[in-house]
Amino acid sequence: MAVGYKAVIWNGFKKSYLFSLWAVIAAFIASFVIMTSLTQPEGESFHPVQLVMRAFGFAGFALLTFILIIGPMARLTPRFKPLLYNRRHMGVSAFILMLIHAALVMVWYHGFSDINPLLSVLTTNPNYDRIGGFPFESLGLAAFLIIFLMAATSHDFWLANLGAPFWKALHMGVYFAFALLVAHVLLGLVQHEKSPLYAYWVLGSAGLVGALHLITGWREFAKDRRTGFKAKDGWVEVGPASDIPNDRAVIVPGEGRERIAVFRYDGQVSAISNACKHQNGPLGEGRIVNGCVVCPWHGYEYKPRDGRSPAPFTEKVATYKVGLQDGIVFVNTKALPAGTDVEPARIEEARA
Amino acid sequence: MSRKLIRDEDPGEYFVGYLDAPKVDRRYLLGLSVLGLGIAGGAGALLAKKQGGAGQGSWDMATQVTLSGYLSETPYPLLRTTGLDGSMQTVLLACDTKCGAQEKLAAASVAGDRVNVRGSLIQRGRHVMMAVANEDDWISADQTLPARLTGFDEEDLGMVELNGEILDSKCWFGAMRPNEGAGHKACAMLCIAGGLAPYFYARDRLGRSRAMMITDPEGHALVQPILRYVADPVRVTGRVHRIEDLLQLRLDPADLTRV
Incomplete structure (x- = not known):
């Protein structure tokens, strides 16, 4: 707790936590980039920009999934409470990963033409009426805007000044953003890649988040019933x-x-x-x-x-x-x- | 107590974020970090390994070359030059971003069709494109080339029914990798709308493939009516026409169906 507002109130544990978080993120990205470079068929290497774009997109999705399981996990074990306390840092880190992914997509796929890249994301592909070929980038953009608003208002300054009800409603938007991202990946990458691994990964992530929330909700409900307070x-x-x-x-x-x-x-x-x-x-x-x-x-x-x-x-x-x-x-x-x-x-x- | 009112958790140490972390939480963070490094490294490697090939082709942006040949502005800007083996080689012409060379050709106003063009090469197998240089002198007349007294060698190869995907030539030749599928759809649409030649990448069940330039039934440029089919799996009936080394798939957009 603090009377005034500081960007981050550092202590030794928090520094260790943030260092560990970014070490894990770096390990994922490095592993993905190196292994992609090593395993692509001869003469079929990824363009470096597209490789980095994909690595940061994957990392952002994986981190957001982990963020969403912290809440229910903290109700199952007190050992997750340090992660819960520092969840804001993880959220801002996920936003940074997604920002890099989105910026590269904007420049690489939607830049270098006469159309404004932002407009291009929404209008170049008009197939909003079909699942196959759906402009999945628009889903990613919507999710990114929600995550951006959350990251920008994550500090307690905004909680105090926006008011708790509005702030909480805004930050509950993370579940909507996650659903948008699941659809974004399913309609984009999963349709392109032949391996079912990516579908398993995305659907498994969504299932894990949903299941943990249901389990903890059920435990609360069952406990209330068992204790039978009247x-x-x-x-x-x-x-x-x-x-x-x-x-x-x-x-x-x-x-x-x-x-x-x-x-x-x-x-x-x-x-x-x-x-x-x-x-x-x-x-x-x-x-x-x-x-x-x-x-x-x-x-x-x-x-x-x-x-x-x-x-x-x-x-x-x-x-x-x-x-x-x-x-x-x-x-x-x-x-x-x-x-x-x-x-x-x-x-x-x-x-x- | 008879009714279980308290959650099962170790009451010994209680984490408060702004105080010194209990030893158990410090140990836990260390363990979780090590586990996280292992899982992140393994997951990154697995997700990388299962990816399909990014596609062939390359764009050597650092090397500028000059080619001599016969310029054609239709159906899309291209140069017909002679390869090392004496055979005709078609080189598509593009700007250095998501556009064909139409505007640059209009601004250059070179007399005649015998020209030198300068730029960097984008190559995928026998498919070649030149991203022409940004300088005004990227093209010049070349009177040393012999004037052509006859037309180019053309051949009607007949009607075909093909399954495949409509792509933009520049990215598929090697400007981007990966350059197919849903992820590349919007980019390909921008490229084709910008004047880059659309290509049909046909694949059969045996894995054989062939890429052909798309034109309308008369061999003219075809852009707007096919845009909505770009990067979707489609089936098409059309006529294959060869001009020197270049294969054209001449099609009526009404004959395109998604599969």
């Missing part, structure tokens, strides 16, 4: 206080689609909204560190009794009334205005 007179029975690990939370359903994170800490229990103000991260999957709930996604902090970020930060989330009866924790499902101070339920006092 509200009575506006109160939900959470369970024995002793069953909530110290400095951790249990997530229970609130009103509508709201979810409530019920934290146990310092011999007491408090409840706040499960949705982080930053990017809707699941606060209930976070921990209490130094007296504050720390979001597992990007480390935003909130005090558990009033849902407010510690000064000088100003974020605040809704809080909920909690109660203890015979060691059992109850939480009222009616959300109090964000930042409302609520007296925690004290476990020792209740037991006494």
Whole structure:
């Protein structure tokens, strides 16, 4: 968290992460370029421009696929949380790869003529009514524009100034962009290449992204059903206080689609909204560190009794009334205005 | 607890991005990096290895050559010159981008059809094209060549039905590699619309292939009606006509069908 805006708040881990990321990207591109040069039939080498164009296009698609599996993977294993925290860098890196690919396509295939290259992408091939020979470049261009908007607004400055709902809607566009890119590759490269490997790769990538999202969504749904929380007179029975690990939370359903994170800490229990103000991260999957709930996604902090970020930060989330009866924790499902101070339920006092 | 309320995860170390990373996450990043390098290297190699051939041909942009021969502006600008073995060699003429040499010829206004032309060669087997030099003196009259008293050797080779693909000559001769298929479609359309000769690249089931210049049934340039078929797999019925070493496929666009 930071009060002011900095382009990147560097630390040793982040530098190592970014170095590793670009080492992997470089390994892919180098391997692709070298192997293509070595394996093309005699006298049929790729033109260097087209080789680089393809290498960066492939790398961009592969990286975007990986970016999209980070979210669900982080819900399956906490070891993906460092990747989630630094996902913005990966997204901007994917944009750079796609930018190089798109620039080469524009210049090489659509440049050197009397028509504006951008116009050429959209109009030279008019076969929008057919699958075979469809102007697949237009799909790539649309996806690129979405990724560009996301990369340009990826910083928290834009999140704060565009407003969270708009920013989040914009960044959910990555799924649409990915679908466009799948179609872009299927209607372009896959139609040209004889090997089925490319179709397997693209469809497998789409399948992997879809499957992981379905699996994690199903786990959430199944967990809600299994735990079977039900509200009575506006109160939900959470369970024995002793069953909530110290400095951790249990997530229970609130009103509508709201979810409530019920934290146990310092011999007491408090409840706040499960949705982080930053990017809707699941606060209930976070921990209490130094007296504050720390979001597992990007480390935003909130005090558990009033849902407010510690000064000088100003974020605040809704809080909920909690109660203890015979060691059992109850939480009222009616959300109090964000930042409302609520007296925690004290476990020792209740037991006494 | 009876109802499983807490996710199974190691509560020992908790990653917060702006704090020092826990040891377990540092180790994990290291392992993931090594794994990522291996997967990226392997995937890059596999995706590279399974690619089809990029096509033959080359464009030696660094070498300028001068050719003497007989200029023809129809159906597309070309020069008929004599090869080392004494046989006639057709050399198509193009500008250095996505256009034929029509505009440059119109600006040059050379008298007669015996000329010297200068430029760089794009070659694919026996198919040759010259990207003419950008200087004004790229073409000049050559009165040392003997005037032709007879026409060129022509032959009607009959009607054919062919499967194949319409391509632009410049890219297919070697300006680009790969130069076929969906990925190259828009580029080929721009090239043909710009005046470069369209070619029909016919292939049979035995893998044999032949490329022929496309003209209309009378042997004139054919551009707009075939543009929408460029780079699609098509079947066509037409008449093959030979002029010296150049094969023309003379076709009616109405006889083109996608396959």
